[in-house]
Amino acid sequence: MTPLQLDLLTTHYNYYAVVLLLGIGLYMLVESANLVKKVIGMNVFQTGIFLFFITLAYRTGGNPPVITDGGGPYVSPLPHVLILTAIVVGVSLTAVALALIVRIYSEYGTLDEETLEQLYYD
Amino acid sequence: MIEHLPVLLVVLPIVGGTVPLVASLFTDRAGWLVATVTVLVHAALAGLLGWTVWTEGSVSYAVGGFAAPYGIELVVDGLSASVVVLISAVALGVLAYARHAGPHSNAFYSQFLLLVTGLTGMTVTGDVFNLYVFLEITGLAAYGLVASGREASSAVAALKYLIIGTVGASLYLLGVGYALAATGTLNMADLADKLATATGGYDSTLVLTAFGLMVGGLTVKVALFPLHTWQPDAYANAPDSVSAFISALVSTVSAYALARLLFSVFTVDFLEAVPGARWALLALASVSIVAGSALAVSQTNVQRMLAYSSVSQFGLVIAGFTIATPIAVVGATVHLLGHAVMKGGLFAASGIIERETGATTIGGYAGMAARTPVAAGAFAVLALAMVGVPPAVGFLGKWYIVVGAVEAGLWPVVAVLLASTLLTLAYFARLVERLYFAEPTIREDAAVADGGEGTDGSRSSSGYRPDGGASVSTGMIAVVVLAAVLAVALTAAVPALEQLLEQTLPPLLNQ
Numbered sequence: 001m002t003p004l005q006l007d008l009l010t011t012h013y014n015y016y017a018v019v020l021l022l023g024i025g026l027y028m029l030v031e032s033a034n035l036v037k038k039v040i041g042m043n044v045f046q047t048g049i050f051l052f053f054i055t056l057a058y059r060t061g062g063n064p065p066v067i068t069d070g071g072g073p074y075v076s077p078l079p080h081v082l083i084l085t086a087i088v089v090g091v092s093l094t095a096v097a098l099a100l101i102v103r104i105y106s107e108y109g110t111l112d113e114e115t116l117e118q119l120y121y122d
Numbered sequence: 123m124i125e126h127l128p129v130l131l132v133v134l135p136i137v138g139g140t141v142p143l144v145a146s147l148f149t150d151r152a153g154w155l156v157a158t159v160t161v162l163v164h165a166a167l168a169g170l171l172g173w174t175v176w177t178e179g180s181v182s183y184a185v186g187g188f189a190a191p192y193g194i195e196l197v198v199d200g201l202s203a204s205v206v207v208l209i210s211a212v213a214l215g216v217l218a219y220a221r222h223a224g225p226h227s228n229a230f231y232s233q234f235l236l237l238v239t240g241l242t243g244m245t246v247t248g249d250v251f252n253l254y255v256f257l258e259i260t261g262l263a264a265y266g267l268v269a270s271g272r273e274a275s276s277a278v279a280a281l282k283y284l285i286i287g288t289v290g291a292s293l294y295l296l297g298v299g300y301a302l303a304a305t306g307t308l309n310m311a312d313l314a315d316k317l318a319t320a321t322g323g324y325d326s327t328l329v330l331t332a333f334g335l336m337v338g339g340l341t342v343k344v345a346l347f348p349l350h351t352w353q354p355d356a357y358a359n360a361p362d363s364v365s366a367f368i369s370a371l372v373s374t375v376s377a378y379a380l381a382r383l384l385f386s387v388f389t390v391d392f393l394e395a396v397p398g399a400r401w402a403l404l405a406l407a408s409v410s411i412v413a414g415s416a417l418a419v420s421q422t423n424v425q426r427m428l429a430y431s432s433v434s435q436f437g438l439v440i441a442g443f444t445i446a447t448p449i450a451v452v453g454a455t456v457h458l459l460g461h462a463v464m465k466g467g468l469f470a471a472s473g474i475i476e477r478e479t480g481a482t483t484i485g486g487y488a489g490m491a492a493r494t495p496v497a498a499g500a501f502a503v504l505a506l507a508m509v510g511v512p513p514a515v516g517f518l519g520k521w522y523i524v525v526g527a528v529e530a531g532l533w534p535v536v537a538v539l540l541a542s543t544l545l546t547l548a549y550f551a552r553l554v555e556r557l558y559f560a561e562p563t564i565r566e567d568a569a570v571a572d573g574g575e576g577t578d579g580s581r582s583s584s585g586y587r588p589d590g591g592a593s594v595s596t597g598m599i600a601v602v603v604l605a606a607v608l609a610v611a612l613t614a615a616v617p618a619l620e621q622l623l624e625q626t627l628p629p630l631l632n633q
Contacts, residue, residue: 022296029285042288049296056303079302082251086295089258093288096265100281107274120278 014055021048033113035104039097046090053079053086127171128183128196131206132243134164139235142228153231158217160235164242165210168203175203179625182248190248191309197248200626201455204619205245205378208459212370212466213238215601219470220363222595223477225270233270237263237367241375250298250336250387251308253379254291257343260375261287264368268360279355286352290342297335301387304328310386317388324395333388333399340383343376344436347410347417354421354429362473365425369432370466374458377436381443381454385630390446403444408538410437415545419552422483424472427549428465431508435461438542441535442523448627450526452620457519459619460612464508464516467605471501474602477594481564484553489562496599498557500606505550507609510543515612 021044028041062075105111108119138160145152174181180199184190198206213234220234240260247253265287269280302308304326305316317329324330345353353373357365384393393400414434421427439461442454474497476482479490491498507514510521520543527535 026289029289035281038285042285045289046292049292049299052296053299053302056299078308079299082308085251085255089255092262093258093284096262097281097284100265100269100277100284103269103277104274104281107277116278120275 014051014058018048018052018055021045021051035101035111035113035116036098038113039094039101042097043090043094046086050083050086050090053083124170124174125181125183127167127174128181128198128246129185131164131167131171131246132196132239134167135160135235135242136239139232139239142231142235146228150228151226153228153234154217154221154226157231157234158214161210161213161217161238164238165207165214168206168210171198172203172207175200176622191307191312194252195248195309195311196246197310198246200622200624201378201381201630202245204455204459204622205375206242208462209238209241209245209371209375212367212462215466215470215604216363216367216370218597219366219473219601221597222593223361223363223473223598225361225363227270230267230270233263233266234367237267237371239263241371244375244379248310248386249308250301250310250313250383253382254295254298257291257294257376257379260372261291261343264356264372267364267368268356270364271359271361273359276359276361279352279359283352283356286342286349290339290349292339293335293342294339297332297337297339300328300332300335304332310382313387314389318391324392329392330396330399333392333396336383336387337380337403340376340380341406341440344373344380344440345433346406346436346440347413347433350410350414350430350433353432354426357429357432357469358423358425362469362476366466366469366473369428369469370462373432373436374462377439377443377458380440381451384443384446385451390630390632393444393446400444400446404441404532404535407437407441407444408535410434411441411538411542412437412545415542415549418549419545421549422485424482424484424487424553425469427484427553428468428472431546431549432461432465434542434546435465435508438520438523438539441539442519442526445523445526445530445532445535446631447526447530448631449522449529451627451631452623453519453522453524453526455623456515456522456616456619460515460519460609461508463605463612464504464609467504467602467609468501468508470598470605471497471504471602474594474598475501479564484556486564487553488556488560488564490564491557492562497594497602500602502554502557503606504609505554507606509546509550513613514610515616516609518613518616 025041025045025048029038029045032038032041057076057079059073059075062073063071065074065077101111108116110116138156141156142153145156175198180197183196185194185196237260240256240263243256244253244260247256265280265284268283269277301313304320305313307313307316320326320329342349357369411434414430414437418427418430418434421430439454439458442450442457475490475494478494481487481490507516510517524536524539527539
């Protein structure tokens, strides 16, 4: 391993967090039998993506992107704006998902995926 | 006003979509009227835009006056103009169907217009992040619409759709992040330039990952095998109007977006520089064609069979786009538009047959042609058009795709394409034969029980749908007959479409 690669591995720890969040989120989404936990997993997965974008924007020694005299270098404002939008989308999705879960619970009386599947195919 | 057409097409339905909600303060039956007026204006604008593109070539619009690549750009060329016109036309047809078939609530029509907004936005946008936002707007509206069925199973289907759809869209967003890291831009045209010169070029891990995630995310939305699992539940449990609408448009526009990514963002050069990516996509499409057909053959519920048929047909469309010769792309576009009309018509016809006879399964369809001659006739015409019997539009699309594959020398793909026609025949011929030549299994007076052999018990035991009653209006019949006529008549419009694409395709395909 060259020093450069080693350097990348030891300094870019934000990306470990991204990978962990993506992995944990996806695992919860697939593996948890509880519908609410699935939605939480979906949120964790999306949070990993948000962190990925925010990390992209960072630069060492960068200032907030408000132009002042001799203020540069700046961090990139674009990913922040994108993620602001993506968070709004994520909140709407969570709201719709929870509304559906409330309806499923009132009709079937369960949040467990396997029990639901039996009721659903009866 | 003419120069603002692209943005008006998006703004109009989203503003129109808020009106039924406000109107709920006074009446709960204003939704249909508002939606119809909005979609009529939308159709007029779409026609005008189509005409502008036809006479003057591509239209580009900088939202808010911020010039590309910094601002969001809307781009309408021949390909997107034809999809926009399709969206308007199908939305009008579905409104005519939903007038009687329901659902009737104001909230339903708000979501309906929101879905039109999302679909139009996905079609006209020239910015990859903006595409994500419209993808999610489309998704949110579609989840809500699927859940608008009265039965609880529709909520389960919608939740399944939501979770799988969100993962797909999130993967796409992650891919956008990689593309942004590689190039620092989000504008499609700008990305096409900068991806070519990105560090490491097309072969770099960053670009390949971006391609894999963006295309992978969209194939979830298109519902290619094995990422199709949300589709049969969603289509079979939604109200008929919704099934017809989303089966005709949601996957169609996602497939269009995938084509846009292939040609306008990653470009044909990328596909040539990275043959692995092209083969992977062709393999996915081919597996989808075969597996979708095999699953369709094994279904007992007609609407689930139609849903699996979509998995197979979209395999064809994506294969056509990936072959990327001019004739294959024209074929894929023809089949994309034709499939929307045919599949929407088939779902609408199956809804009418269910209302009139209570039949939802293939066994239940036996002998039903005598009871609902018009709907059954339209169903048969649409089914044969889907198989690709000349002179229907389904034939022409498949023919062009096959010719493209032969020209490109992709023989395994040619074999799959030809086999797909036989497989499509396998599931549709069986149904048409039952409709016309089998002894009825459902008695006229007891049109409730349907043999109970469907996988979806709640449907086959209820016989008719509580939403909107079991009667059928002239408008519903007219829509289905119109779809059947269009499935044949659109063949005559193919030369015009080719002419429209003639200006658009060469730059996209580097010819």
